[in-house]
Every structure is written in structure tokens, then in C-alpha cells.
Amino acid sequence: MIKLKNIQKRYNTKAGFLYVLQQINLEIDEGEFVTIMGPSAAGKSTLLNILGMLDHDWEGEYYLNENAVHELKPKQRMALNRQYVGFVFQAFNLLDSLTVYENLDTPLSYRNVRASERAAIVCDTLDRFGIVGKKDLYPNQLSGGQQQLVAIARAVVAGPKLILADEPTGNLHSSQGQEIMELFKKLNKEGTTIIQVTHNDKYAAYGRRIIRLKDGWMDGEITPEQLVGKVS
Amino acid sequence: MGTLLQDIKYGIRQLYMSPCFTICTILVLSLGIAACTAFFSAWDGIRDWSLPFDRSDRLVSIWSKSRNPRHSHFPRLNCSFPDYQDFVAQNTVFETLAAQGYRTMNLTGRDEPLALTGWAITDNLFEVFRKQPVLGRSFLPEEISAEQSQVVILSHALWQQAFSQDPDILGQDVTLDNRVYNVVGIAHPDMDYRQGFSAQFYIPLTSSPSESRSRHALQVFGRLHPTVTLQAATAEMKTIAARLEAQYPESNKDFTVLLIPLQELLFGKVQGTVVTMMAAAVLLLLVASTNIANLFLSRMDRRSQEMAVRSAIGAGRWQLSRLVLIESLLISLVSGLIGFVGATGSMGLMRRGMNLITSSGGMAGIPRITINPGILFFTLGLSIIVTLCFGLLPAWKTSQTSPLQSLRTKARGSSRSRHGRHLAHVLVTAQIALAVVLLVGAGLLVKSLIQLRLSSPGFNPVNLMTLQITLPQSRAYETDRQRADFCRAVLTQLQNIPGVSHVAATNIIPVSDFNFMRGFQILDRTSQSPDDSMAAEFRTVSTDYFTTLGMPLIKGRLFQETDAGNLHVVIVDEEFVRRYFPNQDPIGQRIALGAPCEIIGVVGNHQTGTRINEQTFPHMYRPLRQACMERIVFIARTQTDPLTLAESMRRAVWAVDVKQPINHIQPMQGIIHDTRATYRLSSFVLNLFAGGALILITVGLYGVTASTITQRTREIGIRKAFGACHVDIIKSIIGTGLILTGLGITVGLIVALVVCRLMGSLLYNTNPTDPISYSIVISFVGVVSLLACYIPARRAAKIDPMAALRYE
Numbered sequence A: 001m002i003k004l005k006n007i008q009k010r011y012n013t014k015a016g017f018l019y020v021l022q023q024i025n026l027e028i029d030e031g032e033f034v035t036i037m038g039p040s041a042a043g044k045s046t047l048l049n050i051l052g053m054l055d056h057d058w059e060g061e062y063y064l065n066e067n068a069v070h071e072l073k074p075k076q077r078m079a080l081n082r083q084y085v086g087f088v089f090q091a092f093n094l095l096d097s098l099t100v101y102e103n104l105d106t107p108l109s110y111r112n113v114r115a116s117e118r119a120a121i122v123c124d125t126l127d128r129f130g131i132v133g134k135k136d137l138y139p140n141q142l143s144g145g146q147q148q149l150v151a152i153a154r155a156v157v158a159g160p161k162l163i164l165a166d167e168p169t170g171n172l173h174s175s176q177g178q179e180i181m182e183l184f185k186k187l188n189k190e191g192t193t194i195i196q197v198t199h200n201d202k203y204a205a206y207g208r209r210i211i212r213l214k215d216g217w218m219d220g221e222i223t224p225e226q227l228v229g230k231v232s
Numbered sequence B: 001m002g003t004l005l006q007d008i009k010y011g012i013r014q015l016y017m018s019p020c021f022t023i024c025t026i027l028v029l030s031l032g033i034a035a036c037t038a039f040f041s042a043w044d045g046i047r048d049w050s051l052p053f054d055r056s057d058r059l060v061s062i063w064s065k066s067r068n069p070r071h072s073h074f075p076r077l078n079c080s081f082p083d084y085q086d087f088v089a090q091n092t093v094f095e096t097l098a099a100q101g102y103r104t105m106n107l108t109g110r111d112e113p114l115a116l117t118g119w120a121i122t123d124n125l126f127e128v129f130r131k132q133p134v135l136g137r138s139f140l141p142e143e144i145s146a147e148q149s150q151v152v153i154l155s156h157a158l159w160q161q162a163f164s165q166d167p168d169i170l171g172q173d174v175t176l177d178n179r180v181y182n183v184v185g186i187a188h189p190d191m192d193y194r195q196g197f198s199a200q201f202y203i204p205l206t207s208s209p210s211e212s213r214s215r216h217a218l219q220v221f222g223r224l225h226p227t228v229t230l231q232a233a234t235a236e237m238k239t240i241a242a243r244l245e246a247q248y249p250e251s252n253k254d255f256t257v258l259l260i261p262l263q264e265l266l267f268g269k270v271q272g273t274v275v276t277m278m279a280a281a282v283l284l285l286l287v288a289s290t291n292i293a294n295l296f297l298s299r300m301d302r303r304s305q306e307m308a309v310r311s312a313i314g315a316g317r318w319q320l321s322r323l324v325l326i327e328s329l330l331i332s333l334v335s336g337l338i339g340f341v342g343a344t345g346s347m348g349l350m351r352r353g354m355n356l357i358t359s360s361g362g363m364a365g366i367p368r369i370t371i372n373p374g375i376l377f378f379t380l381g382l383s384i385i386v387t388l389c390f391g392l393l394p395a396w397k398t399s400q401t402s403p404l405q406s407l408r409t410k411a412r413g414s415s416r417s418r419h420g421r422h423l424a425h426v427l428v429t430a431q432i433a434l435a436v437v438l439l440v441g442a443g444l445l446v447k448s449l450i451q452l453r454l455s456s457p458g459f460n461p462v463n464l465m466t467l468q469i470t471l472p473q474s475r476a477y478e479t480d481r482q483r484a485d486f487c488r489a490v491l492t493q494l495q496n497i498p499g500v501s502h503v504a505a506t507n508i509i510p511v512s513d514f515n516f517m518r519g520f521q522i523l524d525r526t527s528q529s530p531d532d533s534m535a536a537e538f539r540t541v542s543t544d545y546f547t548t549l550g551m552p553l554i555k556g557r558l559f560q561e562t563d564a565g566n567l568h569v570v571i572v573d574e575e576f577v578r579r580y581f582p583n584q585d586p587i588g589q590r591i592a593l594g595a596p597c598e599i600i601g602v603v604g605n606h607q608t609g610t611r612i613n614e615q616t617f618p619h620m621y622r623p624l625r626q627a628c629m630e631r632i633v634f635i636a637r638t639q640t641d642p643l644t645l646a647e648s649m650r651r652a653v654w655a656v657d658v659k660q661p662i663n664h665i666q667p668m669q670g671i672i673h674d675t676r677a678t679y680r681l682s683s684f685v686l687n688l689f690a691g692g693a694l695i696l697i698t699v700g701l702y703g704v705t706a707s708t709i710t711q712r713t714r715e716i717g718i719r720k721a722f723g724a725c726h727v728d729i730i731k732s733i734i735g736t737g738l739i740l741t742g743l744g745i746t747v748g749l750i751v752a753l754v755v756c757r758l759m760g761s762l763l764y765n766t767n768p769t770d771p772i773s774y775s776i777v778i779s780f781v782g783v784v785s786l787l788a789c790y791i792p793a794r795r796a797a798k799i800d801p802m803a804a805l806r807y808e
């Protein structure tokens, strides 16, 4: 499904070029559950943004199901994003002026889902995340953990083929985090490809593959078993 | 459709959730729309105003123009009858050329005597205007060529008012100045096109072969041939004038002609005032626009982030644009509605104001000022476009860069992009500069008004009552002597009214645009060759005139009852002495004014005309008994409110001649007040606009400061956490505001120094660079800006560092 060849990302700073990602070569098949790990500033979010086609400014080749993303125009990239991706931001990025319900509704409205169907999908999702009671509240009336839940719900609501989650459990209580992971696992079973970034080894182990990044370089790949083994 | 409704719902909520932005934007926009619609509708009404005549653009007025410095204060003069006849005979550019001469006559033999003004006209006058009488006929050529023609055409208005629209009026006789005239027609109502100058009657302008070429008493109007341009016509008429100058040097030396389209003649007078107001309206609009731009900029970053998030979760360009579109439509429509209500509400005021202005220029029939839907839709469309552009900016920015970039800004909690803040600062500075220009203009006008109020017209106008009459041209008032006797009789009657302390009579009311310049020669002056450039305003006054008005005697003596004898005496004013007897004692000097007259006294100067900045004219005064004209103004100084004596003053006149109509009776202060009406209006409007601009810059500066603070909340929190105290934070925030204010004021002052020079003619006794007005404006803007920055700064100083840091 995803094929990255020599992806490279750099910032032009006063001190010269700052390479944030270098020589990233990666293949991810449909239906995989991948975890990206690495120390802070390793470039995890950067990579995820590139995968989500939110970042247009990088070099290398990126194929998404036969689509050569690197050859597409920004507008076409956003169309692909709409077609495939559900994104969970590290900083939630909920729309402040919309209620929880409406925040979930917007991705659907952008995908031209009929209004009658939309209501059903949104209610279903609210139910699944256990936030039916909060549906008429605004983001600033929610706790950080609740906001994170809504942000994840918003990512999955349109039924994306690819979920990109940047530390989706960062603000969650461990039992809630567990629930999210179970949900991801279930979605993954149903065929959704999931790529997540996390610092938590326990959650990382939900991924079938664990890719490690360090200072912008790929720092090997391990299996969850290896991770558990390393920990113990 | 469903999503559209939803988008509208979201749009409304979005606006509701940022009430400060929404209210400010709507306020500013509706103010702009209302002012723009009202003023430009009025402007349109005035500009579109045209004379009610067929092809009125072809109508031209023809004037004599003198190159002689003696006439320098007359921009143009009427034509003389012989000149008019030569123009008719020699020109090829006019279809028809007609003339009219001013006449006053008293209508008697009916209930109440009426003082009428009218024109003696050539037979083709109505043909020039293409407005034939609605009843009866125009004058016949033989009625013009006859020595005496006792026929009259009544104006439509007079026919309605005085003759209750009597359908059998034709053929009836009316008594004018004790002579019988036969009514042959009723003029077309459109002939009353010129307010304040319209005729109540028309009589034939009978030609007399002895008419002098020096008597400039005729207004000449012509209709150009369809193919002739104004330039061509002017050129030909100038050639004719030059020919006449060569032919009749003793009368026509230094005279040429001036052609002014009729439309321009009437419109030209009001142009200055109207243009000043429109300029002020445009300035206000500019301030409003920069304000709108700034309001939108202030939430640009938040909008950009929102757009980025929406784009990241799948919004397409059109879906983003639609949000903005709906929002700007909502704002514009609400503002448009409020603006429309405001404009409609102000239309009555507008109409009154414009009427005041236009009637000062003699343009009749202006009240057709209504809201011009075109202008309303134009301003509405403009505001939609402006709000749309500024609203689309973040959407456009999002689609240009990757959404990531906008998201980053938020994630880092950094302030608004440096670019945006620079732009906001430039806008605030520009706004303050524009407001300073408006304020300086308004300030200068206020200063002028104060100066005007403080200024003395040269006499004491308080408790003075004036009463104007025109004696009929009848045998009873044929000679100076007879007219003077009438005056004396009325003065005695007036003197007997309880409450009247002094009474006087003169031929021209002290403050009026009625000029009566007369040339004279200085006698016994050997050193100088005869100089025909000496002239002064001529007045005949009764003995008590100067005492009644309270004009100071500078030198010599005033008139005495004994001056009625043969000795011709004249009193002059200081300006007269300054011009014609510099460094000399004028007392005892003699001037030739018809007969030789001896200067016996010098009095103070006084304001002659009604215009604000008129130069001081020299005056000479002769005793009324020696030269009394038909036009007489009685002036009474009263001990109480002069209005209470109006009725007894009327009766005093009728006690002498029961058939004598009274033209006008008004307190002197009222007359002076009336002459300043347009002036007060433009000052009022400018001040209104300046006030609006002041509010706008307050909102603008406040908005920018407040939004900077919102963006700097985190930074301020951190600073406080590390020990910054209130004063440090207030200082750091006010500092920026003051720098912008200082910059804006400086730029504004420079522009004002240039622009306000153009206002020179509107100012009275006030220098366009008047330091007092400027310093008041500077301190005013300074204080207002300080407040606009201080209030949000104080709020910033109170930020709880913990709350601010928890924000992220």
C-alpha cells in the first residue's frame, strides 16, 4: 500500500540545512499495524505528516497504492488524503467553534456523505467512543483526555483505509489508552491500515512491526516480541 | 441544500462566538455603508441636477468682464444694452440671444400691497429657454421696440398666490407702481429655475436709444447652435468684444466677455462646500476600510489554523471558500441592512442640508435627493468584496502552502506571522494619519466658526431690527427729495415706538451681497493724473446711522441735520483712507462723486458681504437727504428683543403710506446668522466625520493591541512567572501603540499641512497651519490612543501566569 524511497526532509535554517529525515525507505502493506518509535525530535511527526500528505515539501518517492504522490500537485494530494487518510494530531486540533457532534460531522460533510447517513455514522461513532453524553459540548469544555478521544473519533469517523495517529494516547488514562488500542486492533482486523507514533512500549506492542527512528534516520525495525523481550 | 443551511448555521455561530470582531466589523461596515450611501446619493442628486429646460447644456450666460483693477472684486459684470444689441447683430454662434434687467415694482389695488421683483425682458427670452407661457402669449417685437408698453406677464407662482389661479386673468389690468398694466400671459412654472432670483412678473425691456454702454445692468442668456462648442462661441464673442472696445474706447476700454454655461453658473457656487464634504466622506470611508482590513487581519492566524485543520481532515478549496463566502455575506448583509436604515434615517437631514447649500447657490428644485439604489448596491457589493477578500486570504494561504505550516504556528504557540503583524501596524498607522487629516480639517473649521462668532461685523448687531422696502417708481416718489421726505416721516414714526432707542435709514442693508460700487475722482490733487481705478462702496445714510449701528467715529464728525443744505459732504471709512489717502489727513479733502463732496469724517470699517472671507471694501457714505434711492432699509436699535417690535415697525411704515409693501423684516443677528448657515453645516458635517474617524481609530488601535495580547498571552504568562510586574508589561504593550500613534500623527500632520491649504477659502481668520488647532488634534489623538492601548494592556497585566501556561 505504502512505498517510500529515499524520503528526505530538510529545513533551511540560519545555520544551514537541517536534515530532519534522511534516506527513509519503507514499505507498508495494506492491513498492517505499524508503530513508529524513537526519541523526541527524531522526526516521527514529520514522517507521519508526509505520509498523511499534509506536508508537501520533501524529496524522494512516495507511492500510495500506485499513486506516485511525489508527482502529484498539492490539490491532488489533498484529494488522496480525503480518500484514504484519517489523521490524529499530536495537538488534537479540534475545531473550537464546533460541538463534539459537529466536529465528527465535518469530515463526512467534506466527503459528500448524505445527511441522513451522516447522522447515523456520527451517532454510532459517539457511541463507540462512549462520548454520547458530550456530543453538544465544545472542545474547550472537555478535558485533555476527552479532547483526545474526540480527535481519534474524528479520524475514524469517515472510515479511512489508513489511520495515522501521532501519540493518540498521550493524554489518556491507561485504561482509556488500552481501549483505544483495542479499537485500533479491531479496526485493523477489519482491514484498516494503522500507523501510530507512541513512546509507550505497551501500546507500541499492538503494532505488528515497530520502526525505530533516530535523528532522522531509520534505526532498524523490530517485532513486538523483540520489544517485549528487550523490556523484560 | 442541507449542507448549505448547516454552513449558514455554523457561520452564524462562528460570528456569535467572536462577538468583539463581529460587532466591530458590522458597526464599521454599516457606518461606512450609511455614510457612503447618504452622501453619494446626495452628491448624485446634486450632480444630476439639471435645469428643467430642453437641451439645457446648450444654455449659456454671457457676461462682461473687466480687466480694470477697479472692478477686480467683480468676477463678472452684467452687460450693457447697446453691447447686447451689438452681440445680437454680430454673432453667428447663438440660435437666440435674450436679455433681462432686474426690476422691482409694487403691486397695489388689491388687499395688501405687495413688493414684487421681476425682469424686464426681450421678446425672445422664453424662446431661449424653450418655455412658452402656459397661458396667453409672449411679448411681441413691437411691444419691445415701443417706447412704453403697458403689458405684463405674471409668473406662475404669483398667479397662484395673489390671483388664486384666476382662469380669466388674461386681459385684466393690474396696478404696478401706480401704473396700469394689461396681463397678456402667465409664464411657465419652470421659469422659476433660479431660487432667490426668480421673477414674479415680466415686462418688456423697452429699448431706449440713449442707453449708456457703461451701464452694466442686463443679464444676457443665449442658446448655442447645436454644433457650436463653448470654446468656439467664446472665441467669436471675444472678437466682437474687442471690436467694440476699439470702436467705443471711452466706455468699453478694458472690457471683454465671459461665457459661462448656465448649469455651471448655478452649480459653481456650491461646488466648494459639496466637494469638501465629499472629500471628508471619502476620508472617513478610507479610515473605515483600513479598519475592516485590520479587524480581519487580527483573526487571520486563528482562521488560518482552523482552515488548515479543516483542510487536513478533507476540506477542499471550494468547501473552505464557501465558509468564508457565507460569513462575509452574513456580515455584509446585516451591515447593509443597518446601513440602509441609517441612510434612510439621515435622508431627511441630508435633504435639508443639501437644500441649504444649493439654495445658497440659487439652484431650485433640489429636494429630489433620495437614496440611490445603485449606490446602495454598489457599497453593499463593495463591502461583500472587501470582506470576502480578507476572509479568503487565510483560505488562500492554506491552499498555497501545506496545511502543516499553519498547524505548526499553533502547535508552537508562537504569535501571528511577522508579515501579518507588520501589515496590521501599517494599517493602524495609515488609519491614524487619515483621521488626523480629518480632525485637523474639522478643527480648523471649528476655529473659524469661533473666530466668526467672536468677530465683529464692524457694528453691534445685537438688538437691531431691519425693515426693507422698495419705493414704487411713481410720481409721488420721483425725486431724491420726495423719497427723503418719506424716509424722514417713517423715521419719526419709528422713533416714537416705545422700546426703540435709535433709528436710521440707508439704501443697502449693512451685510448683503448687493454691491453698489461707485467710481470717484480725488479733486485738488495735482500730482496725479486722472485715475479711473478709484471706486468704493456707496451708501446713503440718515443722520443717526452710525450711532444706531454703533459704528465708531475715528476722525472728524458725523452727519448733522444741517448737512441737508447745499454743501455736499461725505464720510468715508478707514479702508477708504488706507487705500486712497495713505499718510494723509483725509478731512477736508474733496472727491468728485457726481458733484464735488468734502470728506468730513472717518468711521470704522464694516463687513460688507455675506461671504466668509471677503476682502474689506472701502466705503463712502452720503447723507440720505442729498441722495435717496428707491430701495430703503430702516434700522432700529431696540432695548428689548427686536422681534417683539416687528408689528409696530410695520405699522409705522403704513402710517406714512398705507400702500407701501414691506419686503423683508428681520433682526440683524438673524441676517448674519443666515449668512453663516452653509458654513455651520459644513463644519458640523466635518466634525461629525472627524468624530466617526476618532471612534474608528480607537476601535482599530484597541483591536490590534487586544489581538496582540491574545497572541502573547503565553509569553506574558511566562514573563510574569519569571518576575515581570504589572508596569513592565503595560509599558511593553503601550510602547508599540505609542510608536504607531506617533508615526500616524506625523504622517497625518504632513498630509494635513498640504491638504488643509486647499481649505483656505473656507477658513475665517484662521491660518491653515494654525498651531493651536494642530496641537489640540495631536493631544486629542494622543490621549485617545493611549486609552485604546492602556485598557487591553491593563487586562494583559492581570493575566494569571498559571492559567496562561495551562492554555497550551
Ligand SMILES: Nc1ncnc2c1ncn2[C@@H]1O[C@H](COP(=O)(O)OP(=O)(O)OP(=O)(O)O)[C@@H](O)[C@H]1O
Residues within 6 Å of the ligand: A011, A013, A018, A020, A038, A039, A040, A041, A042, A043, A044, A045, A046, A047, A090, B408
Ligand atoms: N519549521 C521548522 N524549522 C526547523 N526545524 C524544524 C521545523 N519543524 C520541525 N523542525 C525540526 O524537525 C525535527 C523533528 O521534529 P518532529 O516534530 O518530527 O519530532 P518528533 O519525533 O515528532 O518529536 P516528539 O516525539 O517530541 O513529538 C526537530 O528537530 C525539529 O526541531
Ligand SMILES: [Mg+2]
Residues within 6 Å of the ligand: A044, A045, A046, A090, A166
Ligand atoms: Mg511528534
